[in-house]
Amino acid sequence: MTELSDDPRFTDPDGFYAALVARLDHAPDAVAFLSRLVLILGNEIGDQRVLQAAFEAADMNRESGR
Amino acid sequence: MASEQATVVIAGAGMVGLTLAIDLTLQGVPVVVLEKGQGAAHGSRSICQAKRTLEIWDRLGVGDTIRNRGVTWQVGRVFLRDHEVYAFDLLPEPGHNMPAFVNLQQYHVEALLRARFFELGGVVREGHALTSVVPRADGVEIAVEGPDGAYRIAAAWLVSCEGVRSVVRRQLGLAFEGSVFEDKFLICDVRMAEAFPTERWFWFEPPFHAGQTALLHRQADDVWRIDLQLGRDAAADQETRPESAARRIAGMLGHDRFSFEWISLYAFQCRTLERYVHGRIVFAGDSAHQVSPFGARGGNGGVQDADNLAWKLARVVSGAAPESLLQSYDAERRWAADENILSSTRATDFMSPRTPASRTMRDQVLEMARSRPFARRLINSGRLSVPCHLAGSPLTLPDADTWATGAFGPGSPAMDAPIRTSEGPGWLLRRLSGGFTVLHLPNGDAPQALQIGGERVPVLRLGRDVFDDTGLLGARYDLRPGSTLLFRPDQHLIVRSRGFDAAALEAGVRLALGWRPQEAAA
Numbered sequence: 106m107t108e109l110s111d112d113p114r115f116t117d118p119d120g121f122y123a124a125l126v127a128r129l130d131h132a133p134d135a136v137a138f139l140s141r142l143v144l145i146l147g148n149e150i151g152d153q154r155v156l157q158a159a160f161e162a163a164d165m166n167r168e169s170g171r
Numbered sequence: 172m173a174s175e176q177a178t179v180v181i182a183g184a185g186m187v188g189l190t191l192a193i194d195l196t197l198q199g200v201p202v203v204v205l206e207k208g209q210g211a212a213h214g215s216r217s218i219c220q221a222k223r224t225l226e227i228w229d230r231l232g233v234g235d236t237i238r239n240r241g242v243t244w245q246v247g248r249v250f251l252r253d254h255e256v257y258a259f260d261l262l263p264e265p266g267h268n269m270p271a272f273v274n275l276q277q278y279h280v281e282a283l284l285r286a287r288f289f290e291l292g293g294v295v296r297e298g299h300a301l302t303s304v305v306p307r308a309d310g311v312e313i314a315v316e317g318p319d320g321a322y323r324i325a326a327a328w329l330v331s332c333e334g335v336r337s338v339v340r341r342q343l344g345l346a347f348e349g350s351v352f353e354d355k356f357l358i359c360d361v362r363m364a365e366a367f368p369t370e371r372w373f374w375f376e377p378p379f380h381a382g383q384t385a386l387l388h389r390q391a392d393d394v395w396r397i398d399l400q401l402g403r404d405a406a407a408d409q410e411t412r413p414e415s416a417a418r419r420i421a422g423m424l425g426h427d428r429f430s431f432e433w434i435s436l437y438a439f440q441c442r443t444l445e446r447y448v449h450g451r452i453v454f455a456g457d458s459a460h461q462v463s464p465f466g467a468r469g470g471n472g473g474v475q476d477a478d479n480l481a482w483k484l485a486r487v488v489s490g491a492a493p494e495s496l497l498q499s500y501d502a503e504r505r506w507a508a509d510e511n512i513l514s515s516t517r518a519t520d521f522m523s524p525r526t527p528a529s530r531t532m533r534d535q536v537l538e539m540a541r542s543r544p545f546a547r548r549l550i551n552s553g554r555l556s557v558p559c560h561l562a563g564s565p566l567t568l569p570d571a572d573t574w575a576t577g578a579f580g581p582g583s584p585a586m587d588a589p590i591r592t593s594e595g596p597g598w599l600l601r602r603l604s605g606g607f608t609v610l611h612l613p614n615g616d617a618p619q620a621l622q623i624g625g626e627r628v629p630v631l632r633l634g635r636d637v638f639d640d641t642g643l644l645g646a647r648y649d650l651r652p653g654s655t656l657l658f659r660p661d662q663h664l665i666v667r668s669r670g671f672d673a674a675a676l677e678a679g680v681r682l683a684l685g686w687r688p689q690e691a692a693a
Contacts, residue, residue, distance in 0.1 A: 110545065111544045111545055112544065113544070113545045113548040114545065115545075115548065115549075118549050119517050119551065121549075122517070122521070122536075122549050122551070125532065126520065126524070126525075126529045126533075129528045130525045130526045130529050132528070135526070136528075139528075162543070
């Protein structure tokens with residue numbers, strides 16, 4: 106299976122987190138905002154093998170085995 | 172009413188006021204220090220004294236004393252519930268005189284700064300409260316209420332180092348605005364004999380304090396700082412009762428063998444004045460800007476204000492620099508305050524998410540950090556105070572050559588390194604402590620010093636005046652034969668080049684003194 110990067114790749118991690126949370130806190134519907142964000146980031150990544158690996162990694166039922 | 176004249180009046184004898192008073196005294200500027208209270212501050216205030224702050228105090232001759240009185244640390248650990256998520260080391264490289272941090276209660280720091288100020292002949296007027304100020308074109312009329320009655324001072328300059336509740340700021344009617352955080356924090360200093368290591372321990376959702384955050388950090392003399400987040404509805408009169416606080420602390424420690432030195436409940440704020448220089452009135456420290464405590468950026472930011480201001484004000488007072496030089500204090504320290512406010516706001520937001528959605532996001536960062544290292548970088552328990560790089564300062568010149576020095580460049584504070592001189596082993600920063608200084612790796616003839624206006628500028632020639640036996644200095648500054656760096660009296664880099672050019676150094680000093688090129692003959 107495709108390996109995802111575990112190393113920090115954010116050029117500005119604190120800036121990323123602050124901007125994300127600011128949007129989240131002001132979104133009328135947080136789940137809708139996050140859904141749109143996943144779709145946009147998913148298209149940026151594009152590669153279905155990478156996306157599939159991300160789904161696996163984000164699935165807490167599988168995560169608990171790590 | 173009695174009236175007196177003064178050159179510089181400093182209102183407030185806390186860490187910032189005393190640092191400024193010592194620095195100005197060392198530079199020959201007479202100061203009057205007014206302090207409305209008696210003795211050093213008591214209670215829970217700054218404890219984490221950062222490396223840059225220690226370097227400033229070392230320049231003022233009190234660095235070793237403060238370091239030796241406190242406890243040195245550099246490792247922090249972050250816990251989620253009952254397990255460690257990650258640890259960090261703030262000073263992983265050797266070859267620095269000062270450690271990443273020394274924890275020392277503010278009342279001890281102030282007592283040691285006072286002792287240094289008294290040693291220099293300084294006086295703190297205790298019990299003298301500033302009651303009103305009237306700005307004038309060439310000075311400030313100050314009214315003071317002292318133990319023997321009211322009097323007036325006609326001062327050329329007034330520096331407000333009074334803290335968050337500045338009277339001067341209110342007298343001038345200046346807006347002091349920013350953000351308020353709703354969550355309240357119980358801050359206690361407890362005395363106990365514990366064998367925990369001298370590290371910063373921070374918990375998210377600890378078993379002993381469900382759903383909140385907690386901090387444990389050692390200070391000098393078996394005193395420990397404990398912060399417990401209490402949410403937005405905590406009632407001060409309830410939580411600050413010793414029985415109530417003791418129950419929470421005993422739950423954390425698993426025993427009750429401790430006594431309280433201080434208990435208080437805080438709601439944090441981040442605010443700043445729009446400008447720090449108002450004619451002949453200057454603001455420094457908490458009277459200029461206030462931050463939340465996570466990151467230790469309040470006291471450290473204030474001491475760095477004093478460091479930035481002292482050499483400029485001394486030269487404006489003597490006429491060696493134009494009054495407009497103080498606009499650079501305003502620009503540089505406002506830049507630094509914005510950085511500190513941004514950093515402490517982000518840390519506080521991470522600890523106190525504002526909505527259920529951001530709470531979930533925060534919790535998932537913490538959960539994911541256990542197995543995925545990238546997420547650890549997003550956890551924010553306070554980004555600890557680092558010196559500001561004043562890259563955009565009007566007192567610097569951009570590089571014309573390339574240098575492999577990472578974040579260090581024009582506007583950065585000097586990096587320390589071990590050196591040897593005819594007097595034996597020492598530290599670079601101690602040799603950058605008298606005024607403007609040049610560091611140079613000779614590739615030909617270079618003078619021992621330059622005379623620029625009224626400034627005698629020593630040239631530290633590597634291999635002649637100072638020796639880099641370890642090679643750390645050369646590596647840290649990417650030195651090659653001919654490399655030349657010019658530092659300000661507060662140890663910040665003005666300009667650097669790959670060759671020695673006396674005319675360029677003279678232009679650099681004049682730029683840093685605030686003279687425009689056409690005034691260069693002054």
